[in-house]
Amino acid sequence: KQEVTQIPAALSVPEGENLVLNCSFTDSAIYNLQWFRQDPGKGLTSLLLIQSSQREQTSGRLNASLDKSSGRSTLYIAASQPGDSATYLCAVTKTGANNLFFGTGTRLTVIP
Amino acid sequence: NAGVTQTPKFQVLKTGQSMTLQCAQDMNHNSMYWYRQDPGMGLRLIYYSASEGTTDKGEVPNGYNVSRLNKREFSLRLESAAPSQTSVYFCATSLHARSYNYGYTFGSGTRLTVV
Numbered sequence: 001k002q003e004v005t006q007i008p009a010a011l012s013v014p015e016g017e018n019l020v021l022n023c024s025f026t027d028s029a030i031y032n033l034q035w036f037r038q039d040p041g042k043g044l045t046s047l048l049l050i051q052s053s054q055r056e057q058t059s060g061r062l063n064a065s066l067d068k069s070s071g072r073s074t075l076y077i078a079a080s081q082p083g084d085s086a087t088y089l090c091a092v093t094k095t096g097a098n099n100l101f102f103g104t105g106t107r108l109t110v111i112p
Numbered sequence: 113n114a115g116v117t118q119t120p121k122f123q124v125l126k127t128g129q130s131m132t133l134q135c136a137q138d139m140n141h142n143s144m145y146w147y148r149q150d151p152g153m154g155l156r157l158i159y160y161s162a163s164e165g166t167t168d169k170g171e172v173p174n175g176y177n178v179s180r181l182n183k184r185e186f187s188l189r190l191e192s193a194a195p196s197q198t199s200v201y202f203c204a205t206s207l208h209a210r211s212y213n214y215g216y217t218f219g220s221g222t223r224l225t226v227v
Binding site: 004031032034036041042043045046049051052053089091095097098099100102103104105 | 143145152153160168204211212213214215216217218219221
């Protein structure tokens with residue numbers, strides 16, 4: 001089984017700060033890793049997907065890195081805004097398996 | 113451009129009642145999934161369908177059944193609802209179950225309360 005851990009569970013930062021969210025996984029044999037955003041009471045919105053052969057992906061103020069050998073990924077958010085407040089979920093595949101394995105998320109609050 | 117559509121969005125059931133959660137996608141994806149999300153436990157896979165005509169159990173299948181009606185639709189049925197099935201249910205799709213290049217797309221969820 002693939003175990004996924006996200007630290008910290010909650011994070012509160014002032015607006016404008018750069019921040020890093022962490023994700024670790026136990027099995028490095030993966031197809032890809034995906035970061036999602038979930039607003040309260042809403043569904044999951046895909047932010048970034050990193051294939052197992054890639055080291056990082058960027059979208060606007062978001063940058064996700066992947067170190068497959070150590071089982072780690074980070075999501076970097078630059079110049080945080082109150083609208084970034086949400087729960088961020090990391091999800092990983094596992095070679096030979098047919099589904100995503102999720103962490104429990106980091107709840108981010110950006111204070112104006 | 114609907115993506116993944118789940119119905120209903122909210123439901124309250126009495127213990128022992130049955131219901132079916134519906135999921136439909138217009139993305140021409142081959143694989144479909146049902147997850148449940150509970151506080152502190154993350155999302156857990158209930159059942160999945162890697163391709164039309166196939167279904168398989170996930171991590172927490174007890175108390176549920178599924179039907180892959182066609183390529184577009186994947187339903188989740190609770191035969192006799194229990195309070196432990198109070199949760200938020202998400203349907204998801206992917207182009208292929210084992211893909212390096214493609215990720216998953218999620219519906220907006222069904223919030224189910226069993227009293």
